[in-house]
Amino acid sequence: MFLVACDNPQTQEHANLAIDKTLCQFSVGECYKKVADLQVGLLIDPVNTPSEKPLIVTLSSNQAITNISIRIEGRDMFMGIIPVSLSEIKDNVYQGPLIFGSCSSDYMVWRVFVSFDYQQQPRTLMYDFLADNDNN
Numbered sequence: 001m002f003l004v005a006c007d008n009p010q011t012q013e014h015a016n017l018a019i020d021k022t023l024c025q026f027s028v029g030e031c032y033k034k035v036a037d038l039q040v041g042l043l044i045d046p047v048n049t050p051s052e053k054p055l056i057v058t059l060s061s062n063q064a065i066t067n068i069s070i071r072i073e074g075r076d077m078f079m080g081i082i083p084v085s086l087s088e089i090k091d092n093v094y095q096g097p098l099i100f101g102s103c104s105s106d107y108m109v110w111r112v113f114v115s116f117d118y119q120q121q122p123r124t125l126m127y128d129f130l131a132d133n134d135n136n
Contacts, residue, residue, distance in 0.1 A: 024129040074103070
């Protein structure tokens with residue numbers, strides 16, 4: 001007679017992952033990108049960016065920009081293309097609703113593509129953030 005036993009494999013918990021400083025940390029405020037003399041900030045609320053929950057995306061700039069479009073895609077895996085419809089809420093500040101799906105992965109990074117015209121030149125900025133970010 002043989003007795004065979006298994007131990008639960010050790011898995012790395014999401015909370016134990018090191019914070020990736022290249023990702024937006026909305027808990028400390030807007031995430032800024034700069035192009036030419038233009039500074040563009042992105043904020044998503046709630047700041048922990050929960051999956052399958054309503055979110056508000058806020059985009060702000062220190063100069064006037066036009067023809068703004070935003071889309072969100074998975075950075076490391078294809079999760080579809082999610083457009084965000086923005087409305088100007090005050091000068092150079094725009095907001096729109098967002099809901100994105102959940103991923104079976106414990107670590108889902110989304111990329112926000114912000115395209116716009118500035119000084120008659122087309123520009124695109126990219127912001128990365130972690131979904132379901134308990135560190136935020």
